[in-house]
Amino acid sequence: MSPGLLLLLFLVVGAGNYLMRFLPLLIALRRRERPGQETATTGGLLPLVGPAVVVALLITSLLPGDFAPGYGAELARGAVALVPTVLVALRFGNLGLTVLTGVFAYALVALVA
Amino acid sequence: MSGGNQRDGMSPEGSPGFAAGLGASVPVVIGYVPAALAFGVAAKGAGLGTTEALLMSLVVYSGASQFAIVGLVAAGVPWLVTAATALVLGLRHVIYGPSLAPYLRDLTPRRSALAAFGLTDEVFAVAASSLPQRPAGLGWLLGLELGAYASWALGSLLGAAAGDALVEVLPILAPALSFALPALFVALLVPMLRAPARGAGRPIAATVLAAGAVATALHVAGFQAWSIPAAGVAGPAAGLLLSRALADRGRDRR
Secondary structure, X not given: OOHHHHHHHHHHHHHHHHXXXXXXXXXXXXXXXXXXXXXHHHOOOHHXXXXXXXXXXXXXXXXXXXXXXXXXXXXHHHHHHHHHHHHHHHHHOOHHHHHHHHHHHHHHHHHHO | XXXXXXXXXXXXXXXXXXXXXXXXXXXXXXXHHHHHHHHHHHHHHOOOOHHHHHHHHHXXXXXXXXXXXXXXXXXXXXXHHHHHHHXXXXXXXXXXXXXXXXXXXXXXXXXXXXXXXXXXXXXXXXXXXXXXXXXXXXXXXXXXXXXXXXXXXXXXXXXXXXHHHHHHHOOOHHHHHOOHHHHHHHHHHHHHHHOOOOOOHHHHHHHHHHHHHHHHHHHHOOOHHHHHHHHHHHHHHHHHHHHHHHHHHHHHHO
C-alpha cells in the first residue's frame, strides 16, 4: 500500500472511530439538557453498562484470538495468573499493584509452563 | 488556592480535577505501554516505518483497529476492506459516551468534542468504575485521557524503533506484558462487584453473568468485533429485567 493510501486509511478509520465516540456522547448530553430525561437514563440501564463492558473486555482480553496450536496452554497460563491478580485486587484494591502482580504472575507461569 | 486541594489534584470547586485525572491514568499507562510496544513491533514487522506506526497511534488511537490494520496491510488486503474491518471493530465505542454522560458535571455538548477523542476501552473502564462513586468534571476526564494517549503514542514509538531489540534481550517480556490489560480489567471489575449501591447487588451480578456469557459465546464463535457491544447491551438488559422483577415482588409483598 502506498504511503498516500496508508495516510488516507489512518484518516478514514481515525475519523470513523472519533465519530463513534463523539456522536453518541453528544446525543446523550443534548438529552440530559432536557428536563425529565436524566432520571430515566441514570436510573435504568446506564449504571449497569460499566460492569457489563468491563467483564466483556476482561474475557476478550483473556481468550486467545483463534484456535491455533497452544490455545489451551495459553488459556491455562492466563487462568493461573488470574488467581493472584484477583486476590491482590480483593485484598488491596489498588489498580497499579494489581496490574504489576498480574504481569509478574504471568511471567512466572510462562517461565514454568 | 488551597495547598490541600492541590495535593489531592482537586479542582478549586472541590471535585477531582486535571491532576487527579492524570493520577488516575497511571494503571492505564501500566497497561498501555506493553500493548503499545507490541503494536510498534507488529507494525514494523508488517513493513510500516516508525513514523507511520506513530502516526497510526496518534490518528486512529484504538488498539483493536490498529492491530487489525497492521495484519490486513501485511496480508495485502485492499484498503477499503481494511478500513471497513477496522471500523467494525470500533463499534463498541458507541455505548461509552452515553453511559458516562450523567456523571460528568460540566461536560457540555461543545466541550464533549474534545473529551470524546480519548474515550478508549480502558479510559472508559476507569471512568465507569470511579465516576458513579465520585462525579467529576471535564478536567478529570481530560487528565485521564492525556495520560493514556501519551503512553500509547510513546509506547508505539518505542516499540517500532527499538521493540525487537528489547524482546531479544528479555524474551519473557513480551508474553508477560500481554497480561497487563487483563490484569487492569480485573482491578477495575473487583470494586464494581464488591460495593454495589443498595439493592443493586443481584442486578449487577445478573448483568455481569449475562455480559460474560454473551462475550464468551460471540468471541469463541468468531464474532470478536460484536462481543463487547453485544455484551454491553445484553448484560444491562438482564440486570434491568431482574431489578424490575425484584421491585414487582417487593410491591406484591406489601
